Amino acid sequence: MKPPAREPLSQARRTAIHLEVRDHYASTDPDFLAWREGHRKFTADNRSDWWEGWHDAVHAAVSRGVVVRRARVVSEPLTEYVRWEYDYAVTNVAAGEQVRWLPRRRAKDLTIPAVDFWVFDGELVLFHHFSGDGALTEREYVTDTALAAWCTNAFDAVWGRATPHEEYRPV
Template identity: 80%
Template sequence: MKPPAREPLSHTRRSALHLEVRDTYQSTDPDFLAWREGRRTFTPGNRADWWEGWHDVVHAATCRGVSVRRARVVSEPLTEYVRWEYAYTVTNLAAGEQVRWLPRRSARDLAVPAVDYWVFDGELVLFHHFSGDGALIEREYVTDPALAAWCTSAFHEVWERATPHEEYKPVD
């Protein structure tokens, strides 16, 4: 499989945009399973509990001035998996990401790709293709300028409507 997002992020100069549109991902994630069983998987104030390679790459990028933004288009009420992501988002924020949430019903008139993707510096697009049960099956890198522009525009449409993590309150 091609390298994960941390590879191009480590070379990004200006911006990294990440759009997530799925309601579930790989449900065999050990941290998710522990959370699901009621075990606390991390203590927000204790970075040793959760800081890992991804956080290092994001932190390094933001320290060199890269804007790293993640927008999640979600169904409400949230699925169990996305509730876990919501709880775990404090780690993304601590690393320097900005995260916003957009309920799917508020995106009904937006044209966005039907897959998760990253856009690095407005030039390189990384599409994540998942199986129905949320397992990552392919990373597809594309350098088509028109596609990168469209994905960037779609991300900005979502971003403008989405609610910052600190203000978003999931519907039960």
Template identity: 55%
Template sequence: MTNPVLEGLAKARRSAVHLELRDTYQPSDPEFIAWQNGKRLDPAADRSTWWRPFLDVVTETTARGVVIRRARVVSEPVTDYIRYEYDVTFPNVAAGELVRWLPRRKAADIGLPGSDLWMFDRESVLFTHFSGLGEVVDREWRTEPEVIRLVESAFESVWERATPHEEYELV
């Protein structure tokens, strides 16, 4: 089975944006559970101890000149899962992603899509649908111009207001 995000990144020519809207994802993820039990990634350690295969694709994609931006809309105070995401974001940045954080209260007047998504080259959107507990249920590709416009407007509004990862402080 292929990964649609990796497919989208492989085909991207100019841009890829990722909008994350949930406060908890896949609570059964073994890496999250290990983090809860005290495991921390060490940026000073051997890269192989914290580098993930997904980041090879990000590095290859950004090396082709594709700009990858990730924006996370989060409730404050943040959940343990968001603390985990924050803690493991430095590899994404090292791979070439631009990452920003926006407190949910600052997004109250932005028309946001109902699901997390990736948008590639402002031509296609991959929505990820989750269960209430944060497990992936389904993914759906959309290419209608009105969907692209909604996603582009929402993402750019979030991006404009959001704080770069290096400056964001968890609350």
């Protein structure tokens, strides 16, 4: 499988945007499974318990001046998995990402891709393709400026309506 988003993020110069549109991903993540059992380790003050390579990559990019934004289009009430992502988002924010949430019902008139994607510097698009049960099956990198612009516009439409993580209250 092609390399994850961490690699192009390490080369980004200005922006990295990420749109997530699924309500469920593969549920074998050990942190998710521990969370299901009641373990709540994701707080800004206990970084040693959760700070990982992704957080290093985001922090390094933000330190270089890259604006890293993540928007999630979610069904409400949230699925168990997305509720875990909500709890886990404190780690993204602590690393320097800006995170917003948009209830799916408020996205009904937006034209957005049916797949998760990243756009780096408005040039490189990384699409994540998943199986029906949420397992990542392919990372597809595309260098097409028209497609990158379309994805960026779709992201910006979601971003403009979405609620910042600090203000969003899951249903």
